[in-house]
Every structure is written in structure tokens, then in C-alpha cells.
Amino acid sequence: MFERFTREAREVVVGAQHEARVLHSPTIGTEHLLLALLRQQTPSAAVLIRHGLTPEEVAADVVRFTGSADLDADALTSVGIDLDAVRSTVEAAFGPGALDDPKQKAARNGHLPLTPRAKKVLELSLREAIAMRSRSITDGHIALGLLREGEGLAMKVLHDRGVDPVNLRQDLGLVLNS
Amino acid sequence: MADTAEVATAAGSKDPSVGLRAVRSLRVLVERLEVLQVQNARDQGWTWEQIAQLLGVTRQAVHKKYAGGRGPLRRKD
Known part of the structure; x- marks a missing residue:
């Protein structure tokens, strides 16, 4: 086809x-x-x-x-969570991209x-x-x-x-x- | 960035499309953090038992999710 x-x-x-x-x-x-x-x-x-x-x-x-299906920064803000702050904290400990979707990386x-x-x-x-x-x-x-x-x-x-x-x-x- | 008052207003929002998206994103965030923390604990030599205890789940549950078959933390050997 x-x-x-x-x-x-x-x-x-x-x-x-x-x-x-x-x-x-x-x-x-x-x-x-x-x-x-x-x-x-x-x-x-x-x-x-x-x-x-x-x-x-x-x-x-x-x-x-x-x-x-990914992290929605606006939605998280609505419950008082600053995604950028979470991301930078996690990346400081686990390296860049630590919070990225593992499945997305594979796909x-x-x-x-x-x-x-x-x-x-x-x-x-x-x-x-x-x-x-x-x-x-x-x-x-x-x-x-x-x-x-x-x-x-x-x-x-x-x-x-x-x-x-x-x-x-x-x-x-x-x-x-x- | 929204100021505190704005956030408070949004959190009190009864619009389901806002609230449900927030719940979904929180679930995704929890999953990603769990993978990182379990991986890190294993790297530091923690047993499944110890990890399970702190996560508040059974050893079998955490083992099945992360150690079995095709999970991200499966044994590479």
C-alpha cells in the first residue's frame, strides 16, 4: 500500500x-x-x-x-508545586535529565x-x-x-x-x- | 511564575480539567522519583526489604516492580 x-x-x-x-x-x-x-x-x-x-x-x-502524558508544569502549579524547582533539585543530586521520562528516552x-x-x-x-x-x-x-x-x-x-x-x-x- | 495568591486560587479551583491534570502529573512525578530513589538505594547496597519498608509496600511488590523481567532496574548480569 x-x-x-x-x-x-x-x-x-x-x-x-x-x-x-x-x-x-x-x-x-x-x-x-x-x-x-x-x-x-x-x-x-x-x-x-x-x-x-x-x-x-x-x-x-x-x-x-x-x-x-508528561509532567504538566501548569497543572502542578495549580496544586502549589513548582516543577522547575523540583527538576533542578533532583538534577543536582542525580544529574541532568534525571526527571525525564524513561520510556520517552527509549522511544x-x-x-x-x-x-x-x-x-x-x-x-x-x-x-x-x-x-x-x-x-x-x-x-x-x-x-x-x-x-x-x-x-x-x-x-x-x-x-x-x-x-x-x-x-x-x-x-x-x-x-x-x- | 505565579505568585502565592494565584497558586492558592488555582488549587481551590473546582475546574476538573485543572484538578485532574494536576493529579495525573503528580502521579507521573511520583513514579519518576520512585525509580530514581529505588535505583539509588540499590546502588548503595540496600536490600529490597529495606527499600520496601520505607516505601510502605511489601518486599514482593517492590521486587516485582523493579527487579523482575523488563523493568528499568533489572539485573544486567
Whole structure:
């Protein structure tokens, strides 16, 4: 399947891995695919942005829904703990980076796995491409795959932002067919 | 950095999204500190029994968590 992905589509998958890592997620979910799509400079990404999605706002939504798996300095401040003070004290005794996530350190070089839903999205992108008689799978087809899959955090973000999936699908279809 | 009054206000906040995130972060912080301290105690020759006693858990619990299988502090030999 991946051999039919265009460069942009591959960049979305690689980008999603980066997004997952930045958000300290152990897996690549639909929300990371959406974020990576939004950071592309393609007609399809422009359609998503025209429908009121920006990477910054979507990233903020994702953190709000999932929380951060890493130490959250703001949240700790709310119970009177100064994370910077804790960090510098611990590092003074145990060395730099002592308080960093041991799992994150191990995962930094390895590949993160796709969630079943994200995998499904990529499979559906192939079907979308076939249905449109496209020889290759572009980032736009991944966007259509997200909509077709219809669930997951990416769709929740879309829904909460008042994006109309039917409209969005139509607009994506227009740029993909042109 | 928030001043004391601000912190006090936030701590009294009844917004669950603030409170729950704080609890989660505290749990993460405790886990990381525990790994460091258990590692350090082992390096200094403490027994699992001694470590468990101070952590307030059973020897089996601390041994299972840190000494067994794929844990971060498993024996390297």
C-alpha cells in the first residue's frame, strides 16, 4: 500500500509520528494524522484550513482531551508545586535529565506504532484513491480516510470545531479531482 | 511564575480539567522519583526489604516492580 503513497502522503505519516512524539503519545492516533495533514502545504491542507482548522488550535484541543502524558508544569502549579524547582533539585543530586521520562528516552529513536484506528484511516485512504480512480494515494486521500473512518479523536476535534464533514468531503473531492 | 495568591486560587479551583491534570502529573512525578530513589538505594547496597519498608509496600511488590523481567532496574548480569 505505502508504495502508492505520494511524497506528501508519506510526509503525513512521518509527520504524524513527529506530532505523537511532541505530544508524548506512545502511539500514532488519528489526531496526529490530522495535525500532520494541517502542516502540509498542499491544496488539500488548504481546504482543511479553510474549514477553520489550524495546527495550533487542533494541537491545543488534543492536549485538552488527552491531557499530557508528561509532567504538566501548569497543572502542578495549580496544586502549589513548582516543577522547575523540583527538576533542578533532583538534577543536582542525580544529574541532568534525571526527571525525564524513561520510556520517552527509549522511544526517541524507535518507531511509534499506529493505533488500530489510524491504521484503518490509511487503509481507507487507499480505498478512497481507488474509488476516485487515482493511481496514487495523496494526503487528500488520507484526509478523506479520516472522514470515512468517522471516529477517533480527530473526528471529535472536527465535530467540536463545528466542521461539517459532508461539506469538507465535497471540498476535498473537488481539489482532488481537479 | 505565579505568585502565592494565584497558586492558592488555582488549587481551590473546582475546574476538573485543572484538578485532574494536576493529579495525573503528580502521579507521573511520583513514579519518576520512585525509580530514581529505588535505583539509588540499590546502588548503595540496600536490600529490597529495606527499600520496601520505607516505601510502605511489601518486599514482593517492590521486587516485582523493579527487579523482575523488563523493568528499568533489572539485573544486567
